[in-house]
Amino acid sequence: MVQSFRLWLILSLLAVLGACTTIQLEPLPEGMTDQPPANWAERSQQLSRFDHWRLMGKLAVRQPSDSGTALINYWIQNGEAYDLALSSSFLGMGSTTLKGVPGFIELTLPSGDTYRSGDPEALVAAATGWQLPLNHLVWWIRGLPAPGDDFRLLFDESSQLAMIRQAGWEIRYDRWQQFLPDHPTLPAKITALKDDKRVRLVVSEWNRHEAEQ
Template identity: 65%
Template sequence: MTRALLVLLFPLIVFSGCTSIQLEPLPEGMTDQPPADWDKRTQTLRQFSHWTLSGKLAVRQPSDSGTAVINRWTQQGPAYQLDLSSSFMGMGRTRLEGVPGMIELTTSGGDTYRSSDPGDLVEAATGWQLPIDSLAWWIRGLPAPDGQPRLLFNQQQKLAILEQDGWEIRYDRWHGFLDGMPELPSRITALKGDKRVRVVIASWRREE
């Protein structure tokens, strides 16, 4: 009798357990199934680790907002050098140099600051909250190595949304900047709560 009762109750137990799992619905027109060439594309973009781009950066958050020109963002593997020009908060020409977990910021006045927390240093110097270490991956259309990402693709089989570390990165436009390379983002918008970071890329270039 006990065994028969368990057999009868088992579907109810399973059903009850399943109903407790809440799956977030996919946005209309989106799928979480990557296109057939996604692995190949990802491998190519990971190998594209030495590059330079130029463009514009806009930050909007409750405390302040501003824009900057990206004169030059050079990435050499994990190391980066980012030259910005902005009239916002008297930033002038600002240079960021670093590797994941370490950053050096040089102001237009020549003052240099170093920190093991890139995000905190950038916020202290500029008032902006920028996920510097992750942006080098997101800007190529890749999830950062740390953290569990969620990828959503549109009907054109292009990456449309990447969610990671509390940020939602929207890929607004793609462009074929370089011969022999997959299309690269030409505009991305990163959102986290009431913060927004938008990057518009004017050019990409390979570096040795």
């Protein structure tokens, strides 16, 4: 009798613990699944290795404090190092450049004033008023979740990545395009949403960039 009671108690505790550790996930949007396609592991590895590029496009930011658009004159990626040139009437006449690596950025305004910081996102917000997830964007732009944070991937009916949910952001992949031969399709239009902020990025041209020695 005592052994039966102990067994019942252990099973009850396990049931309670199991209930406590269950993660409650939001319902899936209609027509989407969180089950990756069979080729996802191979595709994600290819995209991870694609870390030297040069792209052009347009960036639009909408948020309560301020909104605006900017041309991406170029975004050159060399491994972890990036070099972006943006031009916008919102940012002032001329071009604003952002150069950096994870954990460091150098920002040059159209006036020629240059600022450096170990917190890239805070510096961009202070200088332009825009809140851009720079540390994650280098991954999201390729259609990959950023390392180091929990994430959830959602795929559409054609087994194409449709959404990444990570770090409080929802990244929607509105259009994919075959920019490069013998390479997986790349995002051509992305919309990133967080609370009342929206960042939209449209890529018009995407090329390989030879690694700098």
